[in-house]
Amino acid sequence: MELITNNHVQFSRLRRLRSKKKVRVLFQETEIKLSDLILPIFVEEDLNHMAPISTMPGIFRIPEKLLSYEIEKYVKSGICSIIVFGISHHLDNEGSNTWNSNSIISRALRICKNVAPEIVLISDMCFCAYTTHGHCGVLDKKNVNNDQTILNLERQAIILASSGADFLAPSASMDGQVQAIRFALDRSGFYETGIISYSTKFKSALYGPFREATYSNLTENRSTYQINPMNRREAIRESLIDVEEGADALIVKPASNFLDIIRDIRERVYLPLIGYQVSGEYSMIKFASKAGAIEEKKIIRESLGSIKRAGADAIITYFALEVAKNSLL
Ligand SMILES: [Zn+2]
Incomplete structure (x- = not known):
């Protein structure tokens, strides 16, 4: 059959690159390694058993003793x-438990560091x-006070660094937080402690299951400090600002x-960049798989590959x- 065009330019036969498995593997462009993945864990104080999170099938709050x-x-x-x-049981208006060296997050970090000193240990840092x-952060009438919250982030940073975190991941979305935390760490001699900033964090509807996991008491929303999901330029600016402020790596969330x-x-930017596949993304895949709508193992790989x-x-x-x-990669 003649398939040559009139001007003798042959059309591209991309199927040559898909002809058999070894060819497909040879030319696969994106690889996901287990070492690319960061596991989020929830550690709760005064808990006696692994507590399942109903909106996140397969994920548990972990008791300190386990x-x-x-x-x-x-x-x-x-x-x-x-x-x-x-997950603290000591709540107040400011979240002052976060800068107590005996808080649940500090104790958890010390346990992790002690058991697995080689693991990359990242501490989320926030107050919610x-x-x-x-x-x-600190609620001032109906608004979160940016600068007062930053002062508290500085206190929290010193405690988390001294508890053994390799990296701090500030997620409070306060303006100027990365620079303030960097200065605070350096002033206290924690030059080696890095900052992985949630540099572009959207006010997304995908955080619902996380709120169940952490017993969130939030009744309003975070639209005064998180990014409108419709805004692209603002989202880029947020990350560029954190590069200038001294972040070591950036996170886009979700x-x-x-x-x-x-x-x-x-x-x-040339900094390492991390995508946070958040609780709602996880739950959508889990529940759609349970309903038989999608094939879980394949969609896990596909979703991670897309990021x-x-x-x-x-x-x-x-x-x-x-x-x-399950060696899913
Ligand atoms: Zn928060």
Whole structure:
């Protein structure tokens, strides 16, 4: 059959690159490694058993006394990095428990460091799981006070660094927070403690299950300090500002609905870039799979692949342990 065009330019036969498995593997453009994945964990004080989170099937709040066992399990599975969230039972208007060296987050970090000194230990730093109102800082009438919250972030940073965190991940979305934390760490001699900033954090509807996980008391919203999901230029500016302020790596959160933003930032900065596949992204996949609508193992790989393909170097994902245990990559 003659398929040559009139001017003798043959059309491209891309199927040559898909002809058999070894050819497809040879030319695969994006790879996901287990070492690219960062596992988020919730550690709750005064808890006696692994507490399931109903909106996040397969994810648990971990009691402090079982944390060592869990960490050993992660290391054996091949997990390289974790990000720790503390769930405190000591709440107040400011979240002052976060700058107490005996708070749940500090104790959890010390346990992690002791059990697995080689693991990359990242501490989330915020106040929303430690305040009675659920906001990410000091509430001043109805507004979160940016500069007062930054002073508290500086205090928190010193405590978390001294508890063994390799990296601090400020998620409070206060203007100027990265620079303030960097100065505070340096003033106290924590030159080696890095900052992985949630530099572009949207006010997304995908955080619902996380709020169940952390017993969030938030009744209003965070639209005065998180980014409007409709804004692209503002989202890029937020990350560029954090580069200037001294961040060591950046996070775009959430990931799946904002792959264009990951690409935009990738093209503009040379820092490591992380996509956070958040609780709602996890839960949508879990519940759709349970309903038989999609094939879970394949969609996990595809969703992680899309975040890397967009330009992320690493991914914070609740699927990390499942991927490790079942060799899903
Ligand atoms: Zn927060």
